[in-house]
Amino acid sequence: MEKWDDNKAWFLVLPVFLVVAFSAIIPLMTVVNYSVQDIMAPGQGIFVGPEWYREVLHDPRLHEAFLRQLIYSFTVLAIEIPLGIAVALTLPSKGWKVSACLVLLALPLLIPWNVVGTIWVVFSRPDIGLAGVTINELLGIPYNYTADPMDSWLTVVIMDIWHWTPLVVLLCYAGLQAIPEAYYQAAKIDGASRWAVFRFIQLPKMRGVLMIAVLLRFMDSFMIYTEPFVLTGGGPGNSTTFLSQFLTKMAIGQFDLGPAAAFSLIYFLVILLLSYIFYTVITNLGKGVAK
């Protein structure tokens, strides 16, 4: 029992405990606190139990935003991941061209998110934007992202692809560069086709980085806020109102702190759940193939 006599060591844990408490637990509990109260004025709240949760979960506008968000995230993933892999495969593997390509690719990643939105505003305006004018005048296709929901939706998707595919490319490129030359030689000696090399060497060897890419892109796209806020403001109508914007409107626009807090927690849990599903699926994907 001697070793339990001196408990001073517990004090060493205190700093970590305080940091975690202030950075994560207390803010989260504040949200939990708000989500179960009806706040009349600062310091005056009534306990309402799960009422806000019930209300938020039954809100048809939220259902729409949620569906829109899911479609958006999956569209973006379905394009960015294969495109990123394809671009990474075509990048040169040595020489000065490598640095040139990587710098060019990394440029969109260095631009602040609200600037990305602004760039696309200027780029796509049907009256003065390079893309807008080209599509309307030269191609003769009527395009107006501020008025047509489909145009607006497509513009946001393309903006995201432009902005984030480089991240997938960089990750995949790193994964590809880590494959020893001997693998390609062995495949050549076996007489494997280009497709077989991709399918049985490159893809499995990229699994780790692809998982990171999918998770990062999923979480980021699921929480997307700044770029559509600048570009479309969620419109026209609600056609580009994603979950974050919906939440912000609720919390700041309408000052419905209770429902907004309840919604935040639901939002958080949904991302956690979906990320977990992705992780499990990708981890098991490789194992399933072997059978």
Added chain:
Amino acid sequence: MSFSISKVDKRVGRETYLADIDLHLESGSQNVILGRTLAGKTTLLRIMAGLDRPSRGGIAENGKDVTGVSVRKRNVAMVYQQFVNYPSLSVFHNIASPLKLAGMAKADITARVGSVAAVLHIDHLLERLPQELSGGQQQRTAIARALVKDASLLLLDEPLVNLDYKLREELRTELRDIFSKRDSIVVYTTTEPSEALMLGGNLVVMHEGRVLQTGRAEEVYRCPASVTVAEILSDPPINVLRTRVDQTMAHLGDGLSVPLDGHLAGLAPGDYFFGVRSHHLFLHRQHPRDIELHARVELAEINGSETFIHMTYNGRPLVVQEEGVHQRRIDEAVSFFVRPRKFYIFDRDGALVRAPLFEDA
């Protein structure tokens, strides 16, 4: 099948990787290429496999020129330093992959994979993925994949370097037996003299892109054509003493001389290098005719159950291999003994003039 390489050069940019390589290999032969890193071993293997083209010269199979024939059309198999297996395929499918690509029937594949896996003792692991195996098992899988397709040319590029000592010993013995039962041409590269001698067969000694000597392993060991070959072929490298020979005596320096008799008889006067392997230097007199030399310990390293004592004698580094584990103080004066009959005699350019008699080598 016979496989010959004639006058092959390989240059990349201004650098010469291989120069003037001539080799002739017969099927059923076991060939070990021994050379230090950067000797050009891997480059040579790649050219033999058809992965690279030589800058000059040609390669022929059964007298037919195959220099430009792509690796896909050649019947070769290769094992690498790294454990190269398809990551997402089970051991079975890994071994089966060359057969599948060759379009073999399913039942035949299963039988062939089973028998090769049994030879390499991985038949109980067929369902596993490579990442679930130990390093030794991964390399066994890679070797199985190379053996399964019955290639006429089987190339192994330092296959055991990345394994630990015990596994290496074990697999080396097994490989020797496996190779001896095959009638393909086996080419095995290594940097380790002991590995080369243990595998036996034909030995090709390479250095700086050139083949220095070829022959039966024991013969090359007994009669190294030059100082460089002798250095590459013994670990620690052979000791070389600068020696002056006059009409009657050989002068090793420090006033030490030996009479020119035995295999030294009749040496023309001049400057020579006398070589002696470190295990032929002793710290105690073994024979009345041993000569005694003096030097100071510069470093003593313990290697397994032996002690290597590094010294300088007459301006040249020297290593004595002492049985057993001993502590030596740095700068301690030691005297050591050598029998003149054990000397290899090289001329000033390093070419072998005389080797010790067979029973002394």
